[in-house]
Amino acid sequence: MTHVFISVDMEGIAGVATPAQVHRGTDDYERSRALMAGEVNAAIEGAYAGGATRVTVNDGHGDNANLRPEELDTRATLLMGQPKLAGGMMAGAQDAHIALLIGYHAAAGTTGAVLDHTVSGGAFARIRVDGEVWGEADVNAAIAAQFGTPIGLVTGDDKVCRSFASRYPLGPHAMALTVDVKASLGNGVIHSLHPEVARERIQIAAEAAVTRVAAATADTRPEPPAPHSLRATLRRTAQADHCMLVPGTVRASAYDVEYACTDALELRNMLKLFSITAAAA
Numbered sequence: 001m002t003h004v005f006i007s008v009d010m011e012g013i014a015g016v017a018t019p020a021q022v023h024r025g026t027d028d029y030e031r032s033r034a035l036m037a038g039e040v041n042a043a044i045e046g047a048y049a050g051g052a053t054r055v056t057v058n059d060g061h062g063d064n065a066n067l068r069p070e071e072l073d074t075r076a077t078l079l080m081g082q083p084k085l086a087g088g089m090m091a092g093a094q095d096a097h098i099a100l101l102i103g104y105h106a107a108a109g110t111t112g113a114v115l116d117h118t119v120s121g122g123a124f125a126r127i128r129v130d131g132e133v134w135g136e137a138d139v140n141a142a143i144a145a146q147f148g149t150p151i152g153l154v155t156g157d158d159k160v161c162r163s164f165a166s167r168y169p170l171g172p173h174a175m176a177l178t179v180d181v182k183a184s185l186g187n188g189v190i191h192s193l194h195p196e197v198a199r200e201r202i203q204i205a206a207e208a209a210v211t212r213v214a215a216a217t218a219d220t221r222p223e224p225p226a227p228h229s230l231r232a233t234l235r236r237t238a239q240a241d242h243c244m245l246v247p248g249t250v251r252a253s254a255y256d257v258e259y260a261c262t263d264a265l266e267l268r269n270m271l272k273l274f275s276i277t278a279a280a281a
């Protein structure tokens with residue numbers, strides 16, 4: 001029995017470059033939904049070819065209701081809507097044997113990265129955890145570690161793939177492959193593979209990742225979680241003022257607030273809570 005979990009975002013999908021493509025209400029967005037489904041279906045196909053017996057998909061972009069259920073491979077089940085309290089983009093990974101991150105993008109503040117942001121582009125200029133700049137892939141890798149679920153594959157633009165591969169090199173506790181589906185040339189500029197080529201590469205990599213975890217004899221579970229010190233740099237001082245309404249929050253500067261998290265799940269919840277609070281400012 002191999003349960004494969006797939007977390008999917010939209011900014012790192014092949015052919016997606018501009019804000020209009022990732023925001024509901026535009027004709028571009030409707031096409032992005034189909035592009036997103038295409039890459040998810042490629043990952044599902046690869047997962048089953050690699051030995052999966054169950055696949056759970058978590059739609060993690062925007063309102064978390066981008067994937068049209070009828071467009072998905074019938075063998076998978078879909079988690080949609082928000083807020084997903086038990087892990088956000090990783091909710092559903094708790095009892096999975098491997099997690100695949102599809103359509104991911106670089107951390108807020110990454111130079112030359114397409115649509116770079118962390119959780120909320122409107123709220124956060126940068127997120128640091130334990131002194132390091134973290135993006136959504138890093139937050140979700142920490143949540144996966146807390147669940148004891150290894151990350152098997154990250155796909156997206158070249159910047160997120162390079163960051164993930166350098167931060168979590170292949171080893172006994174980390175086994176993520178990466179697939180760049182596009183090169184980022186700026187915040188709104190990409191040099192992309194054709195969607196069908198991207199899907200072929202994702203399918204092959206997903207099969208390889210799932211085959212590896214299904215055949216693993218050694219313990220591939222990630223390192224146990226640790227407490228995390230969160231520092232959020234808001235875009236406006238009024239947003240930082242509002243975040244101070246959250247009990248336990250410390251003001252570190254005009255734009256920065258800090259919070260001591262007991263684990264990665266609390267870190268994810270605090271990012272969500274700060275972003276909601278900042279939106280009221």
Ligand SMILES: [Zn+2]
Pocket residue numbers: 009010011060061062
């Ligand atoms: Zn997104």
